[in-house]
Amino acid sequence: MVRDGGEVIIELVSTNKLFVPKSKLAQYEPDSAFVLDGKGLGVLRSWLSARYNRSAFTDAFVDRMRATKLDVRLAKTLEPHGGLISFVNFDIDAGQVVERPAGDPYTLSIVLVYAPGDDPDASAEAAEAVVQAVEKICEDRLKAGTDIVLKRCMSISEDDMPVSQARVLMQWRLEHMTNKADDHPGPIGQ
Template sequence: MTCIVEPQCECGRVIAKFKQGSIIKVSDLYIDDQSKFEGENHVFVISHDCDITAEWDKEPDIEVLKVQILNEGEQDSNLIYGKSPREIDLPVSINGIQKYLKLSQLTKTKISKQYNQNIIADDSLMIEDKGVLLLRSWLSSRYKRHSFPESLADRLSKLQGKIEQRCKSQTKAKGIIALFINVDPSEEELEEGIPYDIDIAIVYESDIEAASANAQALKLDIEKCLEQIETQHPDSIMGKVSIRSDSEFTFKDMRSYVEWRFEHLSFRGETVGATVE
C-alpha cells in the first residue's frame, strides 16, 4: 500500500503536506476557495507533484476535482477501471475500510496555491500502487484518446463489440494490459471499396500465468472477426494481429501505435504493465 498523503519536501521548493491523489477537507481551504465547493466536504488533488511543489509565483494554482466517497456496493462496476474518460470510481482504503472515490474530470477546479499550501491532507486515505497508476492513466486518458475517421469507426464497430463482449469476463481478460492499433491512413476518410490497413498489438503481463493464453485466445477471436468483416464487407479493413509481452512491447512500438482504449482490459492483473503509461 502507498500512502498518498506523504508530504513533499524538496530543497528550494514549496513544502506541501499533500500530493496528487490526496483528499483535502473543503473546510480547511482558503475562504475564497471554499465558496467554489458549496455543499461539498472534500476535494481531490490532481495536480502533478512537481507542480504542487513549484513556487506559487511559477505555478499559482492547484487543480482539484469534486469527490464523493462511496461505500462498498455503491460503486459502478463499469467505472472502476476507468472505462469512461470522464468518470471513475477509484478504489481506495479509508481508515482500513474499502471505499471508492467517485470522480469526474468535468468538475476540475483551480484553487490558490499561495493561500492553501499549508493545508494538511486527510491521512486516513490510502491508495494501492496499482490504484495510483490507474488514476494517472485515467487523468491522461481524456487527452490521449484515439480518434478514428468516422468511416473507420463504423467499420470497426463490430470488432470493437466482439472485444468488449469477450473481455467482460475477468477470467478471459486476466493479464491483458491493453490493445494498441496502427492505422493507415490514420486520419483520412476513405470511400467504400478502399480498405483501411490496421495492425493490432495485444499486450499482456509476462508475470501472469494465464496472460499469454488469454492474449492468444483474444488474437484468434479478432482474426476470426476480421475474416467475417472481409467476407461481409469486402475491401473495408485489411488487418493483422500480434501479441506481445510487456517486456517485448518497446518505446519504439508505442510511438508507432496508439492505445485502443478498452479500459476494462487494463489493470486486471497483479501488477500494472509499464506500457500503459
C-alpha cells in the same frame, strides 16, 4: 487503496464532476490515512489521462468499424479480459492517417498488450487465446467488401513492448470498460 492499514474500495465516475476552486482546498492537508500503491496510482493516472489523451481515427475507419459491428464485437470479446489485456493497440495502414474512399480498404494490425502477472507463461497462453478469439471475430465481421482488412493480430507482454513501438501504435479505448488493478484474467467466454 489502503486507509489506516485496511483495504478500501472506491468508485470514481468521470461524468460525476464537481468544480472546487483551489482556494477552498488550500486550507486542507492531504489525509495521510489514505495510501495508494504504485499499481493503483498507475490505474488512477491512466483513468484520468484517458479523458484527455484519446486516439484519433479517421471518420471513414470509424464508420467502417461501426458498419461491420466490429467495434461492438471486439468490445464484447475483450471486456472479460480487462485484468489481462492492458492495452488494445491498432496500427492502421502502417501509421498513415488517410481518409480512404469506399472500395479502398484500410489495413489493420491489432496488438494486444498483456500484463505478465505472477505466471508469465500462463499469461502468454491466455493472451494467445484472446488473440485467436479476436482473429475469429475479425474473420466473421470483415468479409470481402467491408473496406477493412486484418493484416495481423498479436499479443505482447508489457515487459516486452518497446517504447518505440508503443509510440507509433494508436490505442483503441473501450470507454465502457473499467481500469482494473487486479492481475486475475478470466477465461475466454466468461
